[in-house]
Amino acid sequence: MLNPFFKPQGVAVIGASRNPHKLGYGVVRNLKEYRYQGGIYPVNKSATEILDLPCYPSVDEVPDPVDLAIIIVPAPVVPKVITQCGERGIKHAIVISGGFSETGEEGRRLEEELTRVAKEWDVNFIGPNCIGTIDTHTPVNTTFVTGMPESGEIGFCSQSGAMVASVIDWARGAGVGFSRIVSLGNQVDVNETQMIKALHEDNQTQVITAYIEGVSNGKEFMEVAQKAAKDKPVVALKGGRGESGARAVASHTGALAGSAEAYGAAFERSGVLQAETMEEMFDWARALAWQPLPEGKNVAVLTNAGGPAILAVDALEKAGLELAELTAETKNYLESRLPKAASVSNPVDVLAGSGPGTYAVALDALLTDETVDSVVVIQAPQDWFLPASLAEVVGEVAGTHKKPVIASIMGKASVDEALKILHKRKIPNVAFPERVASVLGAMVKRKEWLDTPQQTPERFPDFNEQEVQRSVLEKDWKSLLEEYGIAFPEEQLAKTKEVAVTASESIGYPVVLKLVSESVSHKTEVNGVKLGLRNAEDVQSAWKEIKQSAELAGIDMEGVQVQKMLTGGQEVIMGLRRDPQFGAMILFGTGGTDVELLQDVESAIAPLNRLQAEKLVDATRAGIKLKGWRNQSPADRETVIRYLMRLSQLGNDLPNIDELEINPLYVLSEGEGAYAVDVRGTVIEDEKVPSKPTI
Missing domain, CATH: 3.40.50.261 (Succinyl-CoA synthetase domains)
Incomplete structure (x- = not known):
């Protein structure tokens, strides 16, 4: 589908110019100077020839064969030109013209019109607001940038035209060869995922590199990138990684697993190597191509x-x-x-x-x-x-x-x-x-x-579908997680002080009292958790303190949760967050009250197979401690891994769960299990629920 962008039979340059300072001149110059062997057809009704090439007043009069149009005309004219290309039978276009969504609302509407017309005439296009394509082996250079790299094995696509221009100049000075270079621009039609697929299919490209600011469809990107990475190294540089703190979230999980972490986890799963700098990306690319x-x-x-x-x-x-x-x-x-x-x-x-x-x-x-x-x-x-x-x-x-x-x-x-x-x-x-x-x-x-063996994630069928749906509807997170096989310590809801004492005696001391209120995210911050209560007097005193703190903070207290006090274990956090691009993300790390301070967390894309769950655990200090650390005996790591796989299945099964956090998950000694001590979650409004992932 994308072959004419790199191996066209003939190229019409619509908006070609005789002025050496115009982009339309640069495109014609590059096609001619860098030895493109097909027909070069400048289109300019005011000129008879450009660089000794005959000009044509309109694309209608361009001779065959021609299967690619380079469009460099004012933005409002572009939809009309796309129509003319469609009528002429040209099904591929590179829209170099700027002035679309990157300029504001009016440009966005114009871009929508461009998209509509291209779809009507079945024209595939790169751009708008791009600088073109290069294939050094054809050879063809549709850009207006001076210079062309040597032929080589590295393919590069970029959502930034400035990056492409810089790489072209750098490659010439460094003597590094490229197979293909692509500027995607606003990628309204042809996007980064399609281009990675095209580079994968290109026999001359041995390493795929990409500058990515965002992806059009997260799951599709992962599928294509993973398939490519099995055959060729894929190296990406992600622009705009400083967003994780900008998202207002209700849980630790949301705050700790932001957009940058989602991309990192997606790259990791897909076999994409994520570089930190342009220099690093091309250092890696050369080594991977050559050695x-x-x-x-x-x-x-x-x-x-x-x-x-x-x-x-x-x-x-x-x-x-x-x-x-x-x-x-x-x-x-x-x-x-x-x-x-x-x-x-x-x-x-x-x-x-x-x-x-x-x-x-x-x-x-x-x-x-x-x-x-x-x-x-x-x-x-x-x-x-x-x-x-x-x-x-x-x-x-x-x-x-x-x-x-x-x-x-x-x-x-x-x-x-x-x-x-x-x-x-x-x-x-x-x-x-x-x-x-x-x-x-x-x-x-x-x-x-x-x-690494490519395991299929294990499917856990042992849950009641009706109970799952009820739990989500009523936001009964404890019941939901229990359906997915995650255990909780014995607990009872108490709406009065007297019931709290009775519940404590039924459960058995020591116990914990926790404030129950829909309006509180972090109970410890409002004095809403009392630990190590060993008798009725302790429980009564704790109830009183929690109630007073709630009244002082203006919190509507619904009661307390009386829970069995666990001792001698390790506290970890385990969470789920819905990323708008990549779906359910699973987070694991050191838990408890210092989770945000310590920042010992790692993320992975759901669903997880066993090897992926083990890798997620072992990537954290919490995971190292689970194996036994200094005076701490090994904890029940096996249960933690099983819980992670089950939580990841939950995330894939239920696309309307936005966030779900277990903090802490209290992990006892090896073979003794792990218990979700506290859990909270949020759902997505019905009209915003994403489709169920297919990966």
Whole structure:
């Protein structure tokens, strides 16, 4: 469907110009200058030729074959031009023109008209407000930006035109090759998900990169991205990640699992590697396109200078990677061939006076060592050999092994020739050694994702559908969670002081009293929780204090919940939040009153299989403590994992649940279970309920 955007038979440039300062001139120039082999048809009723190409007064008169239109006319005229393209039989268009929804309400209405007309004539279009497409292998350049990258393996799509223009210029200066580059603009029709699918299907693209500010359909994006990531690395940079605190929410879960966290969880599930910066994204992309994936986390560092090696080692350890323990055989071999003062332990320091030959011997030995999964080669600037000669050696030796090699030939002025050689040999280079850590970290993460079995989430059928619907309707969160197999400590509702005493004696001391009121989110903040009550006098006193606090705060007190006091366990939080793009998100972390202060929480997209639930738990300090920490014995981690899977099924089953939070979930010792001590939730109004997820 999108092929004509990259391999058109003929291109009509509607709004072509003879003025070198106009966008319409730049598009014609790029099509011609960068060797597009199809027909180039400038459309301008006031000109006879542009850049020695004959002009046509209207698209009707453009000859065949033509299957792509580049539209650069004032925004109000664009719908009419789309109609003319449809009448002419051109089914693909790139609308470079701006002046649509990005400008306000009037532009939005114009964009709606553009969409209506395009749908009527079955015209697929990119934009509006974009800068076009590039395919370096066709070749075709429909942009107006000066310059074109070398042919390569990296595909890039962006919702920002400025990012595309910057990447084009950067790629030319850095000598990095691209397969396809796409500016999506307002993505009214063709969107990021469709473009990722197109890059996945393109044989020339080996790595997919994307700058994303938002996605058109979260679940569809995840499905397409996951399918692509199984075949090719997908690296994304998410713009607008500072939104999590802006959403007014009623629970810890909502506050802690914002939009940025939702995107991160969606990327994680789909196998998309999320970069923090543009530099990082393309560092990763080059390495993933050029080098094999490492089998594990063990890295060897080869250097001629101690300081840069220390920076690399610090960064590697921070990224969760490890220094390889070299075998005795490797150390003995290096000792016999390196300068006497050289270090043969990892990091291997060949010293400042060593040349390319010494590097070659050491690099080959490290790549041969069975304990080494990848090698970092660092060279600080020196005067006795050219960096280019080292680049040749690194490229030649690395090419004889099947392990990744990342170079850091440091400097700028003296390394241009070395970089050209490394790029030709498919060896990625970073200017400063600490950057190697994020590159290798991304490669290891991809390897681990590919190696993780793709389990289908277990389906728990043991609940009463009618009771579930009643619980949601009445907002009886305790009954709802019990239907899904989540246990609560014994408790009773007491609307009077006397009933509270009777309930406490029935349940058995010690007990907890909790304020019951629809208007209170955090009971502890209004003195609404009393712990460790051991007799009737304690209960009566606690009732009185809770009642007085409620009256003082103007709270309508409905009674108290009398609950069995649990001791000797660990408090965690477990929650569900409905994300508008990706559906149900499951949150887990350290619970209790300090949950927002500690911020020890991680999120995942529902539904969860067992491996995903385990990974969510183990990503937090709370999860580490569940396994046993210092004087704490192991807690019932198995029950926690089961609860997470059940809560994730609940989230998928019931799209009208907006937020549901268990805090704390009190986890007892191994084999003794876990109990939801407090729970609260909210529902979505009927007309806003999203459709049931299909993933």
